[in-house]
Amino acid sequence: MKKLGLILLLLLAACGGGSGGAGDPGKTTESYLQAKIKGEESTIRGLLCAEMEAVLDREVNAFASVTGVELVDMVCTRDATRSTDGEAVVTCAGKIVAQYGTENTEFPLATYRLIQEDGEWKWCGEAG
């Protein structure tokens, strides 16, 4: 019985629990962008790759100056042709919309780079 429990636990881990989803960089990207528009520091911190730790404050406050921020029609998919072992390129359709005062402002989504750190996909900014 103990053995069965351990196997179940391992299966769950492999399927990717946690905030970003270890198995699907597209889902991690969606989770990251959701956290970024809301300024959720702990989620952002958990999903940001190590090389971008220095810009954590920027990522947390990125949309603090605007209101009514939301993601519209977001669909993020892994680009298999540009991805390698441990590094994924994810292209997102959709946009972020927001208001500054009475003015509407939009941020089209783009293509992002994710890398695997400790078995988890981490968001690492836009793909160049």
Next chain:
Amino acid sequence: MRRLHKLLFLFIALLFSIPTAAQEVTPDVFQAATYLNRINLRAGPGETHDIIAQLGRGDSVTILERSASGVWLHVQHAYSGLDGWVVGGYLTLNPALRFSDLPVNTEVADAQTVNLFDPALQTLYSYPVLPTLSPAMTDLFAQGQANGLRADVATKVGDSLVANEYYLTLLGAGTPQLGAHDDLAETVAFFGEALSQPSTAARVGLASYTVMDPMWADKNICQPNETALACEYRLRQPAVALIMFGANDVQFIDAEQYGKWLKAIIEESLAVGVIPVLFTFSYDPESPLWANALAFNLKLGELATEYEIPLVNLWAAARILPQYGLDEDKIHLKNSGFDVLDLTNGNEAFFGVTLQNLLALRVLDTIRRTIIEPTLELNEGT
């Protein structure tokens, strides 16, 4: 007969060449009168200087000199003979007055800090309204030229206070009304076309940290993973960038973080050869964020000193304006509402955006005259 005609012609010509009484009494362009009930005559060109006397409505003065910005005038009171400094916008000036005919006093400091008890205010006031340019900026301009930057392009980097259509963009809207600031005409002609263009690094809601976030860059014109700042520099190739952030930043990050991001902006500018001109920002002393705003502005001063780059102390210059030059939201600068850039009638003493325009043109004028033109002439000669 022909001789008589000739004599008659000479006589008529002589008659018209003799000045009439009206022509002789040419109004003295340096005479002015106060139009406000009571204005302070101060020991120097700033509101921290001691008050020497108060002038009443209609008092006549003779204009002796101007401050570097032209906002303050050194005058002599006709009745008492006292001389001191007044805000030029509080005087009715002769429309024929031209600052190019008026000496500039750069000896008297813009502020007298000895009477200020708050060390933060002392330091912030100690930065002059308009900077003296360091030799490092001449080297930087030369480096920028070697990198292919365009000498006559200055751009804007900042938040909604900079993206504002009334800030310099108005130069493309019609003939600027420079009034007494005629000495700025060449600079307007030199940079005007570039300044009237929108900048992709000036956007509503932008902050010092998001101008460095590719997500805030215009995806229609910027490259993947390119920041709005890098994009603007790549597309426009400017020699000078007028940089002002603070109104958004002060609400969300601390002074250390602000310093970090300003440093990144400065270093990216220096790396490509763009002269970064920092502007302090006006803020309402009644705001709960006043102390933060002071700390942010002090950070700008520290960075300008550290990197030997120009700093325009808009914060200090705006202290004399109604509501410190701010609009009713106490964040944005007050617009004049005019359709063209209008420096007549002392508008800079009443509208924050007009003051911002004037100081921007003044610092660009200094850069053009002391760095750009001599360098270009030197390059032509070699």
